[in-house]
Amino acid sequence: MTNVRNGDQIVAESFLEVRAKLLEVAATLDRIDRACETAPLDEPAKSKRELLIEATKILLSDEPSRAEQLQQLFSRKYDTDWRQQLGITEA
Amino acid sequence: MDYIDPHIHMVSRTTDDYATLARMGCVAMSEPAFWAGYDRGSVDGFRDYFRQLTETEPARAAQYGIQHFTWLCINAKEAENVQLSRDVIAMIPEFLDKPNVLGIGEIGLNKNTKNEATIFLEHLDLAAEHGQSILIHTPHLEDKYQGTRMILDMLCDDKRLDRDRILVDHVEEHTIGEVLDRGFWGGMTLYPVTKCTPERAVDMIEQTGGERLLVNSAGDWGPSKPTAVPDLIFEMRRRGLSESLIRKVVYDNPLEFFSKSKQFNFTPRG
Ligand SMILES: [Zn+2]
Numbered sequence: 001m002t003n004v005r006n007g008d009q010i011v012a013e014s015f016l017e018v019r020a021k022l023l024e025v026a027a028t029l030d031r032i033d034r035a036c037e038t039a040p041l042d043e044p045a046k047s048k049r050e051l052l053i054e055a056t057k058i059l060l061s062d063e064p065s066r067a068e069q070l071q072q073l074f075s076r077k078y079d080t081d082w083r084q085q086l087g088i089t090e091a
Numbered sequence: 092m093d094y095i096d097p098h099i100h101m102v103s104r105t106t107d108d109y110a111t112l113a114r115m116g117c118v119a120m121s122e123p124a125f126w127a128g129y130d131r132g133s134v135d136g137f138r139d140y141f142r143q144l145t146e147t148e149p150a151r152a153a154q155y156g157i158q159h160f161t162w163l164c165i166n167a168k169e170a171e172n173v174q175l176s177r178d179v180i181a182m183i184p185e186f187l188d189k190p191n192v193l194g195i196g197e198i199g200l201n202k203n204t205k206n207e208a209t210i211f212l213e214h215l216d217l218a219a220e221h222g223q224s225i226l227i228h229t230p231h232l233e234d235k236y237q238g239t240r241m242i243l244d245m246l247c248d249d250k251r252l253d254r255d256r257i258l259v260d261h262v263e264e265h266t267i268g269e270v271l272d273r274g275f276w277g278g279m280t281l282y283p284v285t286k287c288t289p290e291r292a293v294d295m296i297e298q299t300g301g302e303r304l305l306v307n308s309a310g311d312w313g314p315s316k317p318t319a320v321p322d323l324i325f326e327m328r329r330r331g332l333s334e335s336l337i338r339k340v341v342y343d344n345p346l347e348f349f350s351k352s353k354q355f356n357f358t359p360r361g
Contacts, residue, residue: 078237
């Protein structure tokens with residue numbers, strides 16, 4: 001670990017920026033919900049919206065790897081059997 | 092600070108960009124072959140592209156004191172045309188002795204399909220037969236994790252390959268660990284919406300110590316920022332990180348990785 005800034009500095013430097021990003025998230029969800037009053041989301045959009053809500057829950061966790069967990073949430077699953085499924089022979 | 096951009100597509104950039112990069116300290120760059128925004132129709136189309144990469148771009152770069160290197164392949168998007176891909180792979184050796192060629196790249200996966208995997212494996216054969224270093228593109232967004240794992244499976248299966256001569260590019264928080272732990276080099280691409288911001292890249296440098304890590308702009312014809320590496324340098328300075336660590340990721344590491352290619356002939360600024 002080569003980080004030279006302390007936590008107080010990081011909070012001070014990033015507070016306004018993160019506050020602005022959170023407001024963007026909140027306003028975007030509000031915008032989606034307002035639009036849904038006229039027509040509901042189709043299935044693909046609904047599952048994407050659910051993913052975004054799941055993502056916000058990860059932010060609330062106390063674990064040190066929230067960014068990695070978000071990446072996993074937004075990823076297709078890896079299956080060790082992919083070769084058989086695609087019909088690729090092992091070297 | 093002098094720096095090297097190890098992944099940038101200068102055929103898509105203007106001469107003004109070369110001038111700007113030179114003014115910001117870029118002394119060398121490497122340009123992997125990639126998708127032109129449309130599928131090329133013939134082997135001759137690729138032959139012309141490889142001439143551009145091995146003749147035209149080095150000359151354009153030299154006008155601004157930048158040394159230009161390149162990597163050759165047919166990219167994953169065009170691998171769906173298996174016959175064309177095989178014909179291009181068969182033609183690549185015509186160019187392997189050109190003075191700025193560092194190896195085979197950027198090969199990889201895009202949508203993680205059977206044809207992409209087949210052509211990826213045939214590129215590995217080409218690299219192994221000709222003793223070439225390899226630069227690898229990993230997929231974007233939801234396909235990245237799965238595609239990166241598939242790529243690592245194929246690389247680790249092939250006992251002919253030297254992991255120390257392979258750069259796995261576009262790593263992010265969920266793929267960097269596996270790439271570095273298995274002995275490969277990792278590249279972080281600063282491409283704000285689909286890949287990584289300078290801030291997140293610096294977080295990964297802080298967490299790993301920057302060993303075997305490279306940083307690039309992947310500047311191309313799409314929304315991208317060719318001066319993204321100087322943005323990373325600025326963010327590292329802002330955080331108070333040492334000049335030696337900055338230099339390691341933007342200069343020493345690319346030099347060390349490129350030096351594994353027999354044709355890498357670099358003259359540092361005097
Ligand atoms: Zn690229």
